[in-house]
Amino acid sequence: MQFLDFEKPLEDLVSQLDKLQSIADKNKMDMSASVRQLEQTIEETRSEIYKNLTPWQRVQLSRHPERPYTNYYISKICSTFTELFGDRNVKDDKAIVGGLADIDGQQVMIIGHQKGTNTKQRQIRNFGMANPEGYRKALRLMKLAEKFNRPIVTFIDTPGAYPGLEAEERGQGEAIARNIYEMVNMRVPVICIIIGEGASGGALGIGVGDKVVMLENTWYTVISPENCSSILWRSWDYKVQAAEQLKLTSEDMSAFGLVDDVLKEPVGGAHYKPEEMALSIKRYILDTIKELEQTDADQRIEKRIEKFSSMGFFEETEA
Amino acid sequence: MSTLWFRRSNKGIQTDTKEKKETPDGLWHKCSECRTTITQQELADNMYICPKCDYHNRINAKEYFEILFDDGAFTELFENIRAIDKLGFVDVKPYKDRLVAAQKSTGLGDAMTVGVGKLDGRDLVIACMNFNFIGGSMGSVVGEKIARGIDYAIQHKLPFMIISKSGGARMMESAFSLMQMAKTSAKLTQLSKAGLPYISFMTDPTTGGVTASFAMLGDINIAEPKALIGFAGPRVIKETLKKDLPPGFQRSEFLLEHGFLDFVVNRKNLKTELSHCLTWFMEGKK
Numbered sequence: 001m002q003f004l005d006f007e008k009p010l011e012d013l014v015s016q017l018d019k020l021q022s023i024a025d026k027n028k029m030d031m032s033a034s035v036r037q038l039e040q041t042i043e044e045t046r047s048e049i050y051k052n053l054t055p056w057q058r059v060q061l062s063r064h065p066e067r068p069y070t071n072y073y074i075s076k077i078c079s080t081f082t083e084l085f086g087d088r089n090v091k092d093d094k095a096i097v098g099g100l101a102d103i104d105g106q107q108v109m110i111i112g113h114q115k116g117t118n119t120k121q122r123q124i125r126n127f128g129m130a131n132p133e134g135y136r137k138a139l140r141l142m143k144l145a146e147k148f149n150r151p152i153v154t155f156i157d158t159p160g161a162y163p164g165l166e167a168e169e170r171g172q173g174e175a176i177a178r179n180i181y182e183m184v185n186m187r188v189p190v191i192c193i194i195i196g197e198g199a200s201g202g203a204l205g206i207g208v209g210d211k212v213v214m215l216e217n218t219w220y221t222v223i224s225p226e227n228c229s230s231i232l233w234r235s236w237d238y239k240v241q242a243a244e245q246l247k248l249t250s251e252d253m254s255a256f257g258l259v260d261d262v263l264k265e266p267v268g269g270a271h272y273k274p275e276e277m278a279l280s281i282k283r284y285i286l287d288t289i290k291e292l293e294q295t296d297a298d299q300r301i302e303k304r305i306e307k308f309s310s311m312g313f314f315e316e317t318e319a
Numbered sequence: 320m321s322t323l324w325f326r327r328s329n330k331g332i333q334t335d336t337k338e339k340k341e342t343p344d345g346l347w348h349k350c351s352e353c354r355t356t357i358t359q360q361e362l363a364d365n366m367y368i369c370p371k372c373d374y375h376n377r378i379n380a381k382e383y384f385e386i387l388f389d390d391g392a393f394t395e396l397f398e399n400i401r402a403i404d405k406l407g408f409v410d411v412k413p414y415k416d417r418l419v420a421a422q423k424s425t426g427l428g429d430a431m432t433v434g435v436g437k438l439d440g441r442d443l444v445i446a447c448m449n450f451n452f453i454g455g456s457m458g459s460v461v462g463e464k465i466a467r468g469i470d471y472a473i474q475h476k477l478p479f480m481i482i483s484k485s486g487g488a489r490m491m492e493s494a495f496s497l498m499q500m501a502k503t504s505a506k507l508t509q510l511s512k513a514g515l516p517y518i519s520f521m522t523d524p525t526t527g528g529v530t531a532s533f534a535m536l537g538d539i540n541i542a543e544p545k546a547l548i549g550f551a552g553p554r555v556i557k558e559t560l561k562k563d564l565p566p567g568f569q570r571s572e573f574l575l576e577h578g579f580l581d582f583v584v585n586r587k588n589l590k591t592e593l594s595h596c597l598t599w600f601m602e603g604k605k
Contacts, residue, residue: 161531163551163559168569171579173530173550180504181536200488200497201531201550208501222488222497222528232410232490245408246493258494305505309466311498312459313405 004060007049013042043267050267053217055243058250059225061217062196066271068278069128070097070112070155073195076278077103077285081110084141090170093134095126095162096206098141101153106286109145111138111206112155115196128197129162132175135205139179142186151189151289154206157196159224161205176205183208184308185301189292191285193263194218194250195270208308210292210300213261213284214250215277217269220259221248258311350374366586375543375586377523380432380447383482387445387590393436396444397467401428402460406493414491417453425451429460430485433468435477439594441601444472447482448529455485457529458492462499465533469506473513476604478597480518483534486552487527500532507536516600518593521548521571521580539581539596542571543589548579 003011017038024031053061061067074081074097083099085092098111113130116122138154145152161172183190183206190209198207198220214220223231228246229238247253250262263280266273292300348362349355353372362369366386367376385391408414422428430452435444446468448455465481472479488496510517519537521530523546530550534540542548549569557564567573571583584592 161550163555165556165560165564165568168549168551168556169577171535171577173548174535174579176531176550177500177504177533177535180501180532181508184501184505184508201500201528204497204500205531208505221494222492223490228490234411238410242410245406245410246490247406248493253494256494258498305509308498308501308505311502312462312495313403313492314400314459314463315403317399317401 002065004057004064006053006057006060010042010045010049013038013045017042046268050269054240055219055246055249055252056225056240058217059197059219059243059248061269061271062219064269064271067196068270068274069117069157070110070114070195072274073155073278073281074099074101074110074112076275077282078110079104084144085137087133087136087140089136090133093126093131093137094124095128095130095158096134096138098138103282103285106289107150108285108289109141109150109152110155111141111152112195113158113206115157126162128158129160130158130202130205131162131164131167132170132172135161135175135179138206139175139182142183142190146186146188149188151191151292152186152209153285154190154192154209156192156194156198156203156207156220158199158202159197160199161202173201176201179205180208184304187297187301189289189300190304191288191292193281193284194220194259195281197224199224208304210304211260211288212258213263214253214259215263215270215281216250216265218250219243219248220250220253221246348376351376368586373544373585375523375545377450377484379449379451379484380427380434380482383447384432384434384436384445386586387438387593388434388436389438389440393434393445396433396435396471397464398428398432400460400463400467402458402492404491405495406491408491408493410491417491421452425449427452429464430455430457430489431461431464433464433471435471435475438590438597441594441597442475442477443480443597444468444475444477445480445482448484450484450486450524453489455529456487456489456496457485457499458489458496459499461489462502465503466506469510472515473510476513476515478516478518478601479510480520480593481533481537482520482522483525483529484522485525485527485529487529497528500528503533504536507533511538514604516597518596520589522546524548526550526552535579537581538600540579541592542574542580542583544571544583544585546571548574 078101080102097114101108101110113128115128116125192207192209192212194214225239225243228242253259254262266276270277348359350369352374355371367378404415430449433446516538519540521542525534525548574580
């Protein structure tokens with residue numbers, strides 16, 4: 001278990017517990033009463049820490065090295081999953097995965113950003129930063145789902161679309177724009193779940209749906225706090241302030257009406273009890289598909305357009 | 320020596336800065352590319368293009384409307400929409416102050432001006448970005464004006480054009496600015512269903528969220544020569560890759576070569592080319 005800086009009190013208690021248990025084991029003593037008490041203190045401390053997380057702490061959680069990624073959730077919630085590769089044009093982008101999924105008999109298309117779980121994998125997955133072919137693969141799979149009338153579920157977790165030379169040559173902007181445009185008009189239900197980082201166009205490129213939902217400790221906005229700090233403050237030192245100013249938490253985003261739902265995470269974060277998180281996501285997907293299928297495709301599209309069209313704040317002065 | 324009498328005895332420039340004689344501002348223009356100096360009037364008469372090197376200087380809605388609409392005549396739409404600082408965003412300066420300063424220095428409401436008028440006798444709605452207003456950044460007002468411009472075009476069965484000139488999304492409006500990408504794209508699907516053409520005209524610079532939404536979604540995508548057009552800015556790419564970028568990277572001609580533009584057009588031929596396209600799209604349609 002890796003601890004974040006604000007989890008220091010927790011880390012100390014857990015190492016105390018380890019010590020206690022090893023002493024108990026070594027001396028064959030019954031210290032179960034002390035162990036139980038310490039365990040209780042640990043849970044209380046955890047609750048206390050997680051009760052009032054700052055925006056920056058949530059950003060840290062969204063990037064926790066042990067945080068579950070798309071492939072983890074797929075493995076937990078699908079009874080079968082057939083991964084499909086390639087954009088039929090340039091190559092297969094490993095930063096976005098997708099395929100035919102069966103969730104308790106419900107056939108869906110799942111598409112999501114995938115980050116690596118170790119150094120080598122992180123490079124292969126390009127840290128979850130997709131190239132245009134990733135977005136075009138996603139679109140190909142969405143069209144396939146639409147053709148066979150299967151709902152689409154996307155998992156969003158990206159620090160941004162990749163800012164590379166080839167990405168620009170192959171039209172990163174066009175690829176994202178095309179996806180947004182086409183997702184508006186998908187005739188099947190579309191559910192988008194932000195499971196980690198929701199950075200800007202890279203997130204929105206698979207993020208237009210009937211329901212856009214954030215896990216509790218994720219963030220979603222137009223730029224990462226670090227880049228925002230670098231551009232507006234002209235220094236990398238204001239990421240904490242930037243995170244506060246950007247109002248990027250699930251709580252803020254939901255209050256603004258920019259996301260439809262927030263899924264609670266287990267106390268300690270999604271990585272602390274990943275199976276519990278997966279189960280809650282699975283239930284949400286199945287319930288929401290049922291709900292969305294109550295309305296017909298044309299109405300769903302109309303509602304989708306209405307929802308996104310009403311986003312924004314401005315005033316109208318007297319002419 | 321006989322030359323001693325005109326030798327400079329005091330070294331360097333002796334005139335105090337305050338006594339320096341300035342050329343009056345706004346009279347001369349020096350080309351930032353080829354350093355050719357011409358009068359502002361000559362520049363304006365030449366559509367703000369350098370007569371020597373063809374460099375297209377950045378201009379805003381006022382100038383584009385003058386160039387494109389017949390006799391420069393148009394009606395401005397939705398001019399009373401103003402940004403509000405819903406987030407109370409403060410970086411080194413409060414967003415509220417930035418807005419007031421931008422409105423004061425430009426005399427504009429926001430980074431987008433929408434006009435309806437005639438181009439070679441044919442009615443057309445043009446939404447044009449103003450780079451002089453907070454870098455042409457896209458916030459809620461830009462998105463709303465595009466949305467209403469599209470509604471207006473649908474209602475009156477008119478073709479629609481956006482002239483993009485923007486650094487991307489307006490960070491001070493955070494996720495609201497991001498969602499303008501979805502909003503404008505969603506509205507464009509309605510325009511498309513109404514069977515009306517959308518011409519996207521990209522000018523220097525068109526980057527970030529603008530490129531990744533409406534700018535790249537035209538029925539035809541066209542651009543001014545040598546305009547910077549891209550998703551990520553060149554500085555970010557350079558820092559990521561830690562190598563120099565090839566010359567001409569992310570310029571209009573580069574995008575044309577890679578298949579993302581229908582054509583590149585000199586500002587002097589813009590109106591004629593648009594007129595041909597509009598005729599092709601609209602002639603004989605009710």
